[in-house]
Amino acid sequence: MKKTLTALCAILIAAPATANVPPAQPRPTLENQADMALANDGVAWDFVEGITTEVGQRQAGTEAEARGRAWAVQWLRANGFANVADEPYMMSTWVPGEPGRAEIVSPFPQSLAVAPLGDTASTGPEGITAEVVMFRNVAELVAAPEGSLKGKIAFVSNTMTPTQDGSQYGFAGPTRWVAAGIAAQKGALATVIKSVGTDDHRNPHTGGTTFPEGVTPTPAGALSNPDAANLERMFARAKGKPITMKLVLTPRFLGETQSGNVVGEIVGRNPSLPPVLLACHLDSWWLGTGAIDDGAGCAIIAAAASRVAKAGQPLRTIRVLFAGAEETGLWGSKAYSAAHIDEPIAVGLESDFGADRIWRFDSNFRETNPALHKKIAAAVARFGVSSGNDVATGGADINIVRDQKGALIDLQQDGTRYFDLHHTPDDTLDKIDIVQLRQNVAVWTQVVGILANEPAPILTGAPSPSAPPIM
Amino acid sequence: MKKTLTALCAILIAAPATANVPPAQPRPTLENQADMALANDGVAWDFVEGITTEVGQRQAGTEAEARGRAWAVQWLRANGFANVADEPYMMSTWVPGEPGRAEIVSPFPQSLAVAPLGDTASTGPEGITAEVVMFRNVAELVAAPEGSLKGKIAFVSNTMTPTQDGSQYGFAGPTRWVAAGIAAQKGALATVIKSVGTDDHRNPHTGGTTFPEGVTPTPAGALSNPDAANLERMFARAKGKPITMKLVLTPRFLGETQSGNVVGEIVGRNPSLPPVLLACHLDSWWLGTGAIDDGAGCAIIAAAASRVAKAGQPLRTIRVLFAGAEETGLWGSKAYSAAHIDEPIAVGLESDFGADRIWRFDSNFRETNPALHKKIAAAVARFGVSSGNDVATGGADINIVRDQKGALIDLQQDGTRYFDLHHTPDDTLDKIDIVQLRQNVAVWTQVVGILANEPAPILTGAPSPSAPPIM
Numbered sequence: 001m002k003k004t005l006t007a008l009c010a011i012l013i014a015a016p017a018t019a020n021v022p023p024a025q026p027r028p029t030l031e032n033q034a035d036m037a038l039a040n041d042g043v044a045w046d047f048v049e050g051i052t053t054e055v056g057q058r059q060a061g062t063e064a065e066a067r068g069r070a071w072a073v074q075w076l077r078a079n080g081f082a083n084v085a086d087e088p089y090m091m092s093t094w095v096p097g098e099p100g101r102a103e104i105v106s107p108f109p110q111s112l113a114v115a116p117l118g119d120t121a122s123t124g125p126e127g128i129t130a131e132v133v134m135f136r137n138v139a140e141l142v143a144a145p146e147g148s149l150k151g152k153i154a155f156v157s158n159t160m161t162p163t164q165d166g167s168q169y170g171f172a173g174p175t176r177w178v179a180a181g182i183a184a185q186k187g188a189l190a191t192v193i194k195s196v197g198t199d200d201h202r203n204p205h206t207g208g209t210t211f212p213e214g215v216t217p218t219p220a221g222a223l224s225n226p227d228a229a230n231l232e233r234m235f236a237r238a239k240g241k242p243i244t245m246k247l248v249l250t251p252r253f254l255g256e257t258q259s260g261n262v263v264g265e266i267v268g269r270n271p272s273l274p275p276v277l278l279a280c281h282l283d284s285w286w287l288g289t290g291a292i293d294d295g296a297g298c299a300i301i302a303a304a305a306s307r308v309a310k311a312g313q314p315l316r317t318i319r320v321l322f323a324g325a326e327e328t329g330l331w332g333s334k335a336y337s338a339a340h341i342d343e344p345i346a347v348g349l350e351s352d353f354g355a356d357r358i359w360r361f362d363s364n365f366r367e368t369n370p371a372l373h374k375k376i377a378a379a380v381a382r383f384g385v386s387s388g389n390d391v392a393t394g395g396a397d398i399n400i401v402r403d404q405k406g407a408l409i410d411l412q413q414d415g416t417r418y419f420d421l422h423h424t425p426d427d428t429l430d431k432i433d434i435v436q437l438r439q440n441v442a443v444w445t446q447v448v449g450i451l452a453n454e455p456a457p458i459l460t461g462a463p464s465p466s467a468p469p470i471m
Numbered sequence: 472m473k474k475t476l477t478a479l480c481a482i483l484i485a486a487p488a489t490a491n492v493p494p495a496q497p498r499p500t501l502e503n504q505a506d507m508a509l510a511n512d513g514v515a516w517d518f519v520e521g522i523t524t525e526v527g528q529r530q531a532g533t534e535a536e537a538r539g540r541a542w543a544v545q546w547l548r549a550n551g552f553a554n555v556a557d558e559p560y561m562m563s564t565w566v567p568g569e570p571g572r573a574e575i576v577s578p579f580p581q582s583l584a585v586a587p588l589g590d591t592a593s594t595g596p597e598g599i600t601a602e603v604v605m606f607r608n609v610a611e612l613v614a615a616p617e618g619s620l621k622g623k624i625a626f627v628s629n630t631m632t633p634t635q636d637g638s639q640y641g642f643a644g645p646t647r648w649v650a651a652g653i654a655a656q657k658g659a660l661a662t663v664i665k666s667v668g669t670d671d672h673r674n675p676h677t678g679g680t681t682f683p684e685g686v687t688p689t690p691a692g693a694l695s696n697p698d699a700a701n702l703e704r705m706f707a708r709a710k711g712k713p714i715t716m717k718l719v720l721t722p723r724f725l726g727e728t729q730s731g732n733v734v735g736e737i738v739g740r741n742p743s744l745p746p747v748l749l750a751c752h753l754d755s756w757w758l759g760t761g762a763i764d765d766g767a768g769c770a771i772i773a774a775a776a777s778r779v780a781k782a783g784q785p786l787r788t789i790r791v792l793f794a795g796a797e798e799t800g801l802w803g804s805k806a807y808s809a810a811h812i813d814e815p816i817a818v819g820l821e822s823d824f825g826a827d828r829i830w831r832f833d834s835n836f837r838e839t840n841p842a843l844h845k846k847i848a849a850a851v852a853r854f855g856v857s858s859g860n861d862v863a864t865g866g867a868d869i870n871i872v873r874d875q876k877g878a879l880i881d882l883q884q885d886g887t888r889y890f891d892l893h894h895t896p897d898d899t900l901d902k903i904d905i906v907q908l909r910q911n912v913a914v915w916t917q918v919v920g921i922l923a924n925e926p927a928p929i930l931t932g933a934p935s936p937s938a939p940p941i942m
Contacts, residue, residue, distance in 0.1 A: 203672065
C-alpha cells in the first residue's frame with residue numbers, strides 16, 4: 001500500500017491551493033490531516049458543543065428543529081462550505097405533550113418514570129386507570145388470546161444487554177417497535193414497556209412505534225429500566241393480586257408542518273463527477289439535547305469534510321446532508337431521495353451511532369471493487385480499524401443511495417455505551433469522549449479523502465445485497 | 472485475640488437456646504453468623520427489596536412515610552423483634568409540589584432538569600422569569616455586593632469530586648446548604664445550583680437548605696450536573712448578553728403533621744444494662760425510592776441484629792431505631808432523644824451511607840477503652856476493615872447518644888459511588904450490590920455481637936471530642 005499512498009500524496013501535493021491553506025506552507029497531505037484530527041481536532045467538538053448548548057433538543061417538525069437548521073446553516077457557512085441550503089419538505093408532526101406520569105394505584109402505590117413513545121395517542125389529561133398485565137417479551141404478548149387485554153394496560157418487559165456492534169437492538173427493539181400495536185389488536189387500552197436500553201437510570205428511552213394498518217393508535221410509553229424492574233418485582237410480591245396503574249400521557253399530532261434538510265458542499269475539481277455523500281441527522285428526541293444522537297454524527301462528517309479540503313481541493317464534490325426528522329420516520333431521508341433521485345451519488349456514508357471509537361469498516365463493494373476496499377482498509381488500519389466481512393447497509397439517512405442501488409460504506413462505531421443513552425434525557429454533551437470523537441474525525445477524513453479523490457466509479461457491478469436500515 | 476474470641480465463644484455456647492435455633496444443632500457462634508452473612512445473607516436484601524417495591528419513596532411527614540412505618544413495623548414483627556412500636560411526634564412538613572421546570576428563555580431557549588430544594592418557597596404555578604447571574608462557588612456569591620442580585624436568579628455552580636470517605640461533601644455541600652439564603656439576603660428572587668453530586672445524569676440532587684433568621688425563604692432548586700454544565704457553557708457563548716430563565720417550582724408547607732420513629736428490640740439476658748442502639752432512617756426524598764438512602768441502612772442493622780440473636784441471646788438488649796424525617800431536619804432523631812434522654816445508651820451506631828463495602832472502623836473510645844477498640848478491630852479485620860484514627864461522630868439519627876455524651880462507633884462505608892445517587896431519582900434498588908450489602912451485614916453482626924455481649928461499660932471516661940453530624 002505504500003506505493004499507492006505515495007502516489008495519492010503526489011496528487012494531493014499537485015492540487016491547487018485552497019483559501020484555508022497559506023500557499024507558502026508545505027501542503028499537509030490527507031494522512032497528515034487525519035493524524036492531526038486524531039491529535040487535536042476541535043472542529044467536531046465546536047459543532048456538537050455549539051448545537052447542544054445554543055439549541056438543545058430538536059424534536060422533528062418543531063420550531064426547535066428549525067432553530068437547529070438555522071444554526072447549522074450558519075455554522076456550515078462560517079466553516080467554508082459552499083452551496084449551503086435548507087431544503088424544505090412537509091411532514092406529519094407528533095409532539096410529546098406534558099411530561100408523562102405513571103402511578104401504581106394499588107397494591108403498592110408509587111410513581112414510575114415514563115415517557116411517551118413516538119406516534120402514540122393521548123390518554124387525555126385525566127389519564128386512564130386499569131389493571132396491568134405483564135409479558136416478558138413480544139412472543140408472550142403474541143401468544144395472548146384475542147380480546148384478552150380488553151380494558152387492560154399491557155406491560156412488556158424485555159431486558160437488553162450491551163453489545164459492541166449494537167446487534168442486540170434487533171433482539172430488544174421489537175418491544176418498542178411493535179408491542180403497542182399488537183396489544184392494541186388484543187384490546188389493550190394502553191401499553192407500557194421496559195425501555196429498550198442498557199442503563200440503570202430513571203431516564204426512559206423513547207423512540208418510534210408503529211400500529212398495524214387499521215389499528216387505532218393507543219397511548220404507549222416506556223418505563224425507565226429501574227421502574228420496569230420495580231414493576232416486575234411488584235408482580236412477584238402481589239402473588240396474583242391485581243396491579244392497577246394510572247397512566248397520563250398527552251402527546252398529540254400537530255398535523256402537517258414544515259421541516260427541512262440542511263446541505264452543504266466542498267466543491268470538487270470536477271463537479272460533473274457524482275459526489276461523495278456524508279449523512280447524519282439534525283433532529284433529536286425532545287428528552288435530551290441530541291449530543292450522541294446525532295449531533296456528534298453531524299460534527300464528525302462536517303469536520304472530516306473540512307479536513308479533506310485542507311489537504312487540497314478534492315476531485316469529487318463532498319456533500320454533507322444533515323437530514324431532518326429521522327427519528328419520527330426518516331422524513332428527511334425520504335424527501336432528499338425523492339428530490340434528488342436523478343442525481344447519481346458516487347458513495348454514501350452515515351455517522352449515527354454516537355461518538356465512540358470506530359473499530360471496523362464494511363463496504364458493499366468488497367467483492368466488486370476489491371482494490372478500493374483494500375486501499376481503504378490499509379489506510380485506516382493505523383487508527384485501529386479492521387476490515388469487516390459484513391455487507392454495509394448504510395444508515396437511515398441515505399435512502400437515496402439505497403434507492404439508487406449505489407455504493408455504501410459503514411464505519412462501525414463502538415456501541416457498548418450507546419444504548420445507555422439512546423433516546424433518553426441523558427443524551428448530553430458530557431457523554432462525548434473527545435479522544436474518541438477525534439478518532440472518528442481522523443478515520444472519516446482518511447476514508448472520505450480517498451473516496452473524493454477516486455477518479456473511477458466506486459461501485460463496479462451490482463452492490464452486494466443488504467438488509468434495510470434500522471432507525 | 473484468639474484467647475479472647477475463644478472465651479467469647481464459650482460464653483455464647485453456654486447461653487440458653489433461643490427460639491430461632493433448634494436445640495439439637497450445635498449452636499452457631501457469632502463468628503459463624505458473621506461469616507454466613509458474608510456468604511449468603513438474604514435478610515437485608517429482603518428488607519430493602521421489600522420497602523422499595525411495596526412502599527417506594529417515603530417523603531418525610533407524608534402518608535408515604537407513614538406507609539413505610541407500617542411496613543417496617545410488620546417486617547420487624549415477622550422477623551422476631553420484640554417491643555416493636557411506632558413512636559409518634561409532630562413535625563413541620565414540606566412537600567415538593569409539581570415536578571420542577573426551568574427553561575432558558577433567551578438567548579438559547581431550552582429546558583433544563585431541576586428539582587426544588589427542601590424548605591424552599593414556591594414560585595407559584597406561573598413561575599418567575601429573570602436574568603441569571605452565575606457564581607462559581609459560595610465564596611464568589613458571598614463577595615457579591617449587597618442588593619446586587621435584586622430581581623435576579625442566582626446560579627451557583629460548584630463541582631463535586633467523588634471521594635471514598637465522602638469528605639468532599641463538606642467542600643461542595645455549602646452550595647446547597649447556604650447559597651439560597653445568602654442570595655436571598657442580596658435580593659435574589661430565586662436560586663439554582665449545580666447539584667451536589669458526582670454523576671453525569673439528568674437527575675437533580677435535592678436536599679435541604681436553610682435561610683438565615685429573618686430572611687424570607689425564596690424558591691431554590693438544583694439543576695442536574697449536565698444541565699448546570701450546559702448553563703455554564705451558555706454563559707461562555709453568550710459573551711455578556713443576558714441569560715434569562717423561567718423557573719417554576721411549587722413546593723409548599725403542609726403545616727404540622729404526624730411522623731414517627733419505628734423501634735424494635737432483640738431483648739438481652741440482662742435488660743437492666745444499657746442497650747446497644749443501632750440507627751438508620753426510614754424516610755427518603757420523594758425523587759427516588761430510598762434504596763441506598765437509607766433503606767439499605769435499615770436493612771443492614773436489622774439483619775445484623777437478627778443474626779446476633781441467632782448466635783444466642785445477647786447479654787444486652789439491641790435496639791433498632793428506624794428514625795423518621797431525617798432528611799428534612801432530623802425530626803425523628805431529635806424526638807427520640809427528647810423522649811428517651813433519661814434512658815442511658817451503652818453505645819450507638821448508625822448505617823446511612825449506602826450499601827457499599829465497609830473499609831474502616833472508628834470509635835470515640837479508642838483512647839479510653841483501648842481493649843474493646845482493639846477487640847473489635849481484630850474481629851473485623853478478616854472482612855477487610857481497618858481500624859481508623861478518626862474520632863467517631865455517629866450519624867444524624869443518634870442525637871440521643873451525642874446528647875448523652877455516650878459511646879459511638881462509625882463503620883465507614885465506601886462512598887465513592889454514593890454521591891452519584893444521593894437524593895436523586897436514581898436511588899433505586901438496582902444500585903445495591905448484594906455482595907457488598909452482605910459484607911456490611913457481616914461486619915455489623917460481628918461488631919454488634921461483641922458490643923451486646925460486653926458486660927463492662929463501653930465508654931470509660933469522657934468521649935473524645937467530635938464534630939457535629941452532617942445530614
